[in-house]
Each structure stands twice: as C-alpha cells, then as structure tokens.
Amino acid sequence: MSKYHPLSEQEAIEIARGIEGFFPADAALSSKEIGDGNLNLVFHITDSASGKSLIMKQALPYAKVVGESWPLSLDRSRIESEALILQNKLAPGLVPKVYKYDPELALTVMEDLSDHVIMRRGLIDGTVYPKAAEHISTFLANTLFFTSDLGMNQQDKKVQLGKFINPDLCKITEDLIFDDPYTVSSNNNYEPSIEDAAEALRTDASLHLEVAILRDKFLTKGEALLHGDLHTGSIFATPESTKVIDPEFAYYGPMGFDVGAFIANLFLNYAGQEHWIADEAKRREFRAYLTNTVRDVWTKFEAKFRALWNEHNVDRISRDTPAYQDFYMNRLLQDAVGFAGCKVVRRIVGLSHVADIDTIPDAAARERAQRMALRIGTALIKANRGVRSIEEAIDAAVTAAEQR
Amino acid sequence: MSKYHPLSEQEAIEIARGIEGFFPADAALSSKEIGDGNLNLVFHITDSASGKSLIMKQALPYAKVVGESWPLSLDRSRIESEALILQNKLAPGLVPKVYKYDPELALTVMEDLSDHVIMRRGLIDGTVYPKAAEHISTFLANTLFFTSDLGMNQQDKKVQLGKFINPDLCKITEDLIFDDPYTVSSNNNYEPSIEDAAEALRTDASLHLEVAILRDKFLTKGEALLHGDLHTGSIFATPESTKVIDPEFAYYGPMGFDVGAFIANLFLNYAGQEHWIADEAKRREFRAYLTNTVRDVWTKFEAKFRALWNEHNVDRISRDTPAYQDFYMNRLLQDAVGFAGCKVVRRIVGLSHVADIDTIPDAAARERAQRMALRIGTALIKANRGVRSIEEAIDAAVTAAEQR
Numbered sequence: 172m173s174k175y176h177p178l179s180e181q182e183a184i185e186i187a188r189g190i191e192g193f194f195p196a197d198a199a200l201s202s203k204e205i206g207d208g209n210l211n212l213v214f215h216i217t218d219s220a221s222g223k224s225l226i227m228k229q230a231l232p233y234a235k236v237v238g239e240s241w242p243l244s245l246d247r248s249r250i251e252s253e254a255l256i257l258q259n260k261l262a263p264g265l266v267p268k269v270y271k272y273d274p275e276l277a278l279t280v281m282e283d284l285s286d287h288v289i290m291r292r293g294l295i296d297g298t299v300y301p302k303a304a305e306h307i308s309t310f311l312a313n314t315l316f317f318t319s320d321l322g323m324n325q326q327d328k329k330v331q332l333g334k335f336i337n338p339d340l341c342k343i344t345e346d347l348i349f350d351d352p353y354t355v356s357s358n359n360n361y362e363p364s365i366e367d368a369a370e371a372l373r374t375d376a377s378l379h380l381e382v383a384i385l386r387d388k389f390l391t392k393g394e395a396l397l398h399g400d401l402h403t404g405s406i407f408a409t410p411e412s413t414k415v416i417d418p419e420f421a422y423y424g425p426m427g428f429d430v431g432a433f434i435a436n437l438f439l440n441y442a443g444q445e446h447w448i449a450d451e452a453k454r455r456e457f458r459a460y461l462t463n464t465v466r467d468v469w470t471k472f473e474a475k476f477r478a479l480w481n482e483h484n485v486d487r488i489s490r491d492t493p494a495y496q497d498f499y500m501n502r503l504l505q506d507a508v509g510f511a512g513c514k515v516v517r518r519i520v521g522l523s524h525v526a527d528i529d530t531i532p533d534a535a536a537r538e539r540a541q542r543m544a545l546r547i548g549t550a551l552i553k554a555n556r557g558v559r560s561i562e563e564a565i566d567a568a569v570t571a572a573e574q575r
Numbered sequence: 576m577s578k579y580h581p582l583s584e585q586e587a588i589e590i591a592r593g594i595e596g597f598f599p600a601d602a603a604l605s606s607k608e609i610g611d612g613n614l615n616l617v618f619h620i621t622d623s624a625s626g627k628s629l630i631m632k633q634a635l636p637y638a639k640v641v642g643e644s645w646p647l648s649l650d651r652s653r654i655e656s657e658a659l660i661l662q663n664k665l666a667p668g669l670v671p672k673v674y675k676y677d678p679e680l681a682l683t684v685m686e687d688l689s690d691h692v693i694m695r696r697g698l699i700d701g702t703v704y705p706k707a708a709e710h711i712s713t714f715l716a717n718t719l720f721f722t723s724d725l726g727m728n729q730q731d732k733k734v735q736l737g738k739f740i741n742p743d744l745c746k747i748t749e750d751l752i753f754d755d756p757y758t759v760s761s762n763n764n765y766e767p768s769i770e771d772a773a774e775a776l777r778t779d780a781s782l783h784l785e786v787a788i789l790r791d792k793f794l795t796k797g798e799a800l801l802h803g804d805l806h807t808g809s810i811f812a813t814p815e816s817t818k819v820i821d822p823e824f825a826y827y828g829p830m831g832f833d834v835g836a837f838i839a840n841l842f843l844n845y846a847g848q849e850h851w852i853a854d855e856a857k858r859r860e861f862r863a864y865l866t867n868t869v870r871d872v873w874t875k876f877e878a879k880f881r882a883l884w885n886e887h888n889v890d891r892i893s894r895d896t897p898a899y900q901d902f903y904m905n906r907l908l909q910d911a912v913g914f915a916g917c918k919v920v921r922r923i924v925g926l927s928h929v930a931d932i933d934t935i936p937d938a939a940a941r942e943r944a945q946r947m948a949l950r951i952g953t954a955l956i957k958a959n960r961g962v963r964s965i966e967e968a969i970d971a972a973v974t975a976a977e978q979r
Contacts, residue, residue, distance in 0.1 A: 338730035
C-alpha cells in the first residue's frame with residue numbers, strides 16, 4: 172500500500188482523465204470533494220462541455236467522525252467495489268456502474284448519480300417514491316438469494332464468504348447498533364431531554380435479551396452477502412429510478428439485516444414527520460405512504476424471493492421441502508423486524524443520527540419525534556420473535572408510535 | 576504443491592528421522608501404513624530399541640471410498656494441523672501433540688497414541704470409560720467457547736473463521752448427513768431388510784423440515800471452530816485418558832454439531848448392544864452407562880461452558896444479559912439433540928456406517944439394532960426444537976428405542 176495517500180482534487184482529475192474513452196481527450200475537467208460521510212473522500216469530476224461526469228470514492232484509513240483515532244482497513248474499498256460489481260450483475264441497474272478500481276489507492280471510480288436525490292433527503296421533503304418498494308425489493312431478493320446457499324453452489328459460497336470478511340466495518344455495527352445504545356458509552360449521543368427514555372433502554376432486561384439474540388445472528392449467521400448499511404442515506408432515488416450505493420459494510424450476514432435497515436429508516440422518517448409536514452391530514456397521508464412502503468417492500472420482497480426459490484434454486488433440500496420455505500420466510504421476516512427496531516433505536520441515542528429527526532429545528536417537536544422513534548424501535552425489537560406477518564409488525568410500530 | 580506425492584513407507588521413515596531430537600540417531604526405524612480411513616495415509620513409525628514411536632498422517636487428494644473420482648483439497652491437511660495445534664492450546668492433553676507439519680506434502684507428524692484404543696472399538700467390547708464424559712466435555716467447552724464470539728475477540732474470530740473455510744470436507748457432511756438419507760441416492764447403503772424404514776425417511780415431511788432447519792445451521796451458523804467429525808471413531812481412549820483425533824473436518828459451524836456427534840455415537844452403540852452383550856441384565860446395565868454418559872457429557876459441558884461464560888467472557892453483552900446465557904444454552908442443547916439424530920440416521924442408511932452395528936454377525940440382531948437406531952435418530956430429530964433438558968432428549972431416545 173506504499174502508493175496510498177489521500178488524493179488531492181488535482182490528482183483526482185488526473186486519474187479521471189486516465190479512464191479510457193470516458194471524457195473527451197481535451198476536456199477541461201473540474202473536481203469537487205463532496206464527501207459528507209465519515210469514512211471516505213468523494214470526488215465529483217465533471218466536464219461541463221460534454222456534460223459527462225463521474226464519482227471517485229477513496230477510502231480513508233480512519234473514521235473521520237472520531238478523528239484519526241479509529242483506524243479502518245482500506246480493504247473495505249476492495250469489498251465495496253467487488254460488492255458493487257456483483258450487485259450490478261445480480262440486480263442490474265440498481266447500483267452505480269464501476270468504471271475502475273485501484274486497490275493501492277483504495278479508490279473506486281463509478282457512475283455519477285447526481286441527477287438522483289438521496290432518498291432520506293427526498294423523504295424529509297415529503298417526496299413520494301412510487302417505484303422504491305419495487306426496486307428495493309428486487310435489489311434485496313436478487314442480491315440475497317443469489318449469494319445464499321439457496322441460489323449459488325454451496326461450496327463456492329463458502330469461498331465467497333471468505334472474500335467478504337470485513338472485521339473493521341462489522342465492528343462499527345456491533346458497537347454502535349447492538350451495544351452502545353443499551354449501556355453507558357461515550358459513543359452515545361442524545362439530548363438531555365430524553366435522558367429518561369435513554370435510561371429505560373439501559374435497564375430493560377427483556378429488551379437486552381432480544382438485542383443479544385439479534386446481535387448473535389449478526390455475529391454468526393452467514394446467510395448471504397449483505398449490503399450491510401441499507402438505510403435511506405445509501406439510496407439515490409428519483410420517482411422513476413432507485414440506486415443503492417455505498418456497500419462498504421458488505422459481509423456475509425443474516426438477510427433480515429438488510430431488509431430491516433430499509434424498513435427502519437422509513438419508520439425514522441415516519442417519526443420525523445412529527446415536524447416536517449405541519450398539516451395533520453397531509454402528515455397522516457404521508458405516514459400512510461411510509462407504512463404502505465414498509466408493507467410493499469416486504470410483500471414484494473417475499474414474493475420475489477419465493478419465486479426465485481421456486482425457479483432458480485440450486486439446492487435439492489430447499490426445493491423438496493415446501494414447509495421449509497414458509498419457515499424460512501417467517502424467520503426472515505422476524506429477523507427483519509428485530510433488526511429494524513435496533514436500527515431505529517440507535518439513530519436516536521447512539522453515535523450516528525439521521526437528518527429526518529436531528530435537523531428538526533423545534534426542540535419540542537424534535538423530542539416528540541425522538542420519543543416516538545424509540546417507542547417504535549423498542550416495539551419492533553420486542554415483537555420480533557413473535558411476528559407472523561408484516562401487518563403485525565406495522566401494527567406494533569404504529570400502535571407504539573401513537574402512545575404519547 | 577509440486578513436491579506432493581503419496582509417500583512410501585521408506586520415505587516416511589526418512590522424514591521421521593529428520594524430526595530433530597525425537598529418535599536416537601542410529602535408530603532402526605520401521606514403518607507400517609495403518610490407515611483404515613478413506614481420506615489419508617497413516618504411517619506408524621517405531622523404534623523398537625528405544626520404544627519411541629510417532630504417527631505421520633498424509634492427506635490423499637481424493638476420497639478412497641469412492642475411488643479417485645471424489646477429489647478432495649489437500650488444504651484439509653493444513654486445517655487439521657492448525658486445528659490440532661489450537662485445540663492443544665485450548666484443551667491441553669486432550670489431542671495428540673503435533674511435531675511437524677509439511678504443507679507441500681500435506682503431512683502432519685504427531686504423537687503416537689497406540690497405547691490407547693479407538694473408543695468405538697472399546698465400547699463394542701463393553702469397555703466402560705469413566706473419564707470420557709469429563710474429558711470430552713472439557714474438550715467441547717474449551718474449544719467451542721474460546722473460538723466463539725464469547726471467548727475471543729470478535730474481529731479476530733472473523734479472520735480465524737476465514738482460515739478454516741473447508742468447502743470439500745463440509746460438502747461430505749452436507750451430502751452424507753443432511754441430504755442422501757432422505758432421498759433416493761446412489762450414495763445410500765443399507766440392507767434390503769430395512770427398505771420400509773429407509774422409505775419412511777424419504778417420505779416424512781415433518782422430518783424433512785427439521786433436517787432442513789438443522790442443515791441450514793450447518794451451512795450458515797459460524798459459531799465456533801468445530802472438530803467437525805467428533806464420533807467415537809475419532810476418539811482414542813483408555814479408562815484414564817481421552818484424546819480427540821482427526822479434526823480435518825474443522826470449520827466454523829454450530830457448536831451443537833460437535834456435542835451431538837459424540838451423543839449420536841453413544842446411542843449407536845446403545846442400539847448395537849442389541850447383539851454385543853447377550854446377557855440381558857448386563858446389556859441393560861451397559862445401556863444405562865451409555866445414557867448416563869450422554870447425560871454426563873451434556874451436564875458437564877453445560878456447567879463448564881457456563882463457568883467459562885461467567886469467568887472468561889470477553890464480551891460485554893453476554894456478560895450483562897443473564898437471560899441470554901439460559902437462552903443460548905437451551906438452543907445449544909436443542910441443536911445438539913437435532914444433530915445427534917441426523918448423525919444416528921445417516922450411519923444406518925447412508926454411505927458410511929459404524930462397526931457398532933455393521934459388524935453384528937447375526938442378521939436378525941443387526942436388523943433390530945438398525946431399526947432401533949433409526950427410531951432413536953428420528954425421535955431426536957423430531958424432538959430437537961422442543962427439548963428443554965437433556966433428560967427430555969434421553970427420554971425421547973430411550974422411549975423410541977423400546978418401541979419394537
């Protein structure tokens with residue numbers, strides 16, 4: 172890795188110029204570092220004359236959010252580019268195209284999606300994405316099924332799992348999602364006004380049991396190659412198009428973790444709408460859109476996953492054991508619901524928050540949204556092992572949301 | 576691997592002579608190939624003058640049992656030697672010492688245990704091993720706990736898991752244990768007299784569901800570094816000493832698989848005693864010894880595992896969530912019971928059998944033992960997810976055994 176150094180904007184331009192056949196030879200390229208994440212530099216390289224552009228993402232050897240003191244392996248850059256390439260094969264058009272990967276610079280050059288909006292931003296602005304459930308359910312069904320023991324050779328899968336061992340990034344999830352919110356930790360970050368609710372998370376033994384069981388699945392259950400961080404900030408969307416980005420947390424884990432991530436962030440926006448839509452009828456309507464999207468993404472995912480199971484299964488046992496499919500799908504739903512709950516909770520009291528709630532300017536509304544999100548999150552966690560349908564999970568969440 | 580070739584006895588002697596300080600310089604070594612397995616050459620090298628001896632185990636690049644047509648990676652030799660070295664650290668004295676490992680020859684030179692008897696052989700002969708439950712429970716508790724997320728750093732564990740990815744040997748288990756016995760397969764091997772019982776295995780949908788769920792755990796649940804083949808033929812024993820050998824199937828899998836393997840083989844011997852002990856009172860007594868050993872190995876394992884959990888846990892969550900320990904141990908028991916059942920069944924109708932039953936000379940007694948084993952195996956499989964104590968599992972097995 173001797174060549175590695177964080178790139179300057181000028182260096183980024185030079186590298187972009189080297190991508191064969193992309194920019195006109197005489198293009199006057201400009202570069203802008205647009206990274207808002209904590210782990211990477213992101214350069215947006217444009218040629219205003221041709222209108223062409225691309226994105227260069229370079230991994231940093233530490234997490235910016237806590238300064239240079241949290242070192243992170245640059246290998247995540249390899250994992251991200253390999254995951255993107257694989258996802259593009261399995262779910263064509265739903266992730267950015269990769270133009271080039273440079274392992275020494277930990278650099279991935281990829282399709283520019285700046286005609287899209289980060290879905291989180293769009294939802295905060297009250298945008299409806301009528302295709303999102305369709306697209307995300309396809310992304311989930313295809314990437315999870317075809318990287319699992321159901322959809323690929325089971326010996327090849329073991330080797331593939333070995334290529335996506337991702338200790339540093341998994342550690343972030345293990346700490347920030349499954350540990351810190353339930354104990355006193357310097358990583359935690361919440362306003363004093365909700366101290367009582369945060370304290371309740373730290374003293375609820377039945378909640379701790381469920382989180383421990385869910386964390387055990389995250390630690391041990393290598394079902395499929397996950398995206399690993401599939402929140403609405405990892406989705407670029409327009410009403411017509413949906414693109415999943417940033418799979419640097421990719422590893423072999425429990426499928427429900429990806430499904431739950433998307434659902435969790437719909438519920439976080441649901442809570443945030445406490446502020447963003449002032450008109451009560453419109454707010455109710457948008458929240459119905461959000462819960463419909465939760466229902467749709469699960470229902471479509473389940474239908475697509477079962478169809479793949481029935482049509483593309485490489486495995487005699489799963490093909491010949493019909494009751495196993497029902498068992499498997501119900502357990503997957505339960506996992507998704509539990510992980511969704513964990514992901515809601517951590518965005519309120521843990522290190523990393525979401526704009527849906529944190530940027531609410533009014534303190535009282537922000538607190539109402541935070542408390543609502545915590546009620547939703549804990550309700551989903553507690554419901555997880557008993558849930559038999561997505562309807563039950565939505566009911567549990569909405570009922571908890573409405574308990575003021 | 577250009578140096579690789581199956582060794583002659585003379586070559587084995589030359590290599591043994593090279594182990595520094597082991598044999599006297601002028602020793603007249605003799606070598607005997609004693610491998611009765613299907614996958615390896617095993618040389619017993621002795622110096623009759625000094626009485627010193629050692630074992631050299633060389634992996635073959637195919638499975639002998641089906642000729643050269645079933646190729647097997649020589650990497651299993653690395654896995655076996657690394658597993659032995661690690662097991663000897665975690666459970667000192669309970670595995671043979673490794674003197675040398677030669678990766679190019681896929682050769683492990685290790686302690687000679689020929690003063691011990693293969694435990695399966697001893698049990699067939701009616702030998703009681705009063706220390707076996709104590710030793711095997713220590714082996715299980717120490718090797719499983721300290722290679723799991725409970726007993727080692729969770730990031731290091733992911734890297735270690737990557738070093739023990741073992742597709743070829745896992746494939747043998749996946750096919751022979753979890754697949755073939757429940758379908759028409761050319762690998763299956765049983766006598767026409769039990770065709771009705773074999774047919775019943777192929778048509779029992781509720782059995783298939785349980786086997787599919789157990790197989791899913793074998794495929795996906797990377798809890799701990801397993802031995803992977805812990806039957807009584809992998810145990811050298813005397814009344815005072817117990818040594819676990821042959822961890823070439825080692826990989827990161829569900830802990831219950833190792834616990835269940837040992838239990839399964841006690842029950843196989845239980846069924847085989849239909850013949851070996853003619854006197855009914857003595858037979859009853861030996862069977863009580865076997866079920867007591869099942870009880871003891873679980874009870875001691877559970878106590879030791881809980882003690883390690885309480886005293887050597889590296890993990891805040893498991894330490895601070897008391898209900899999680901109970902949940903975890905009960906699930907581990909359930910897994911062990913289910914896997915035990917699968918391992919009993921496959922030894923009756925699958926490719927690979929056990930001497931406890933196959934070498935019964937009298938056809939009627941052999942058939943009675945086979946049918947009894949199948950009843951025990953299916954009872955354990957069907958009981959697995961509902962079992963709350965080892966007593967319940969033993970009851971289920973013994974009740975099934977007695978249904979003639």
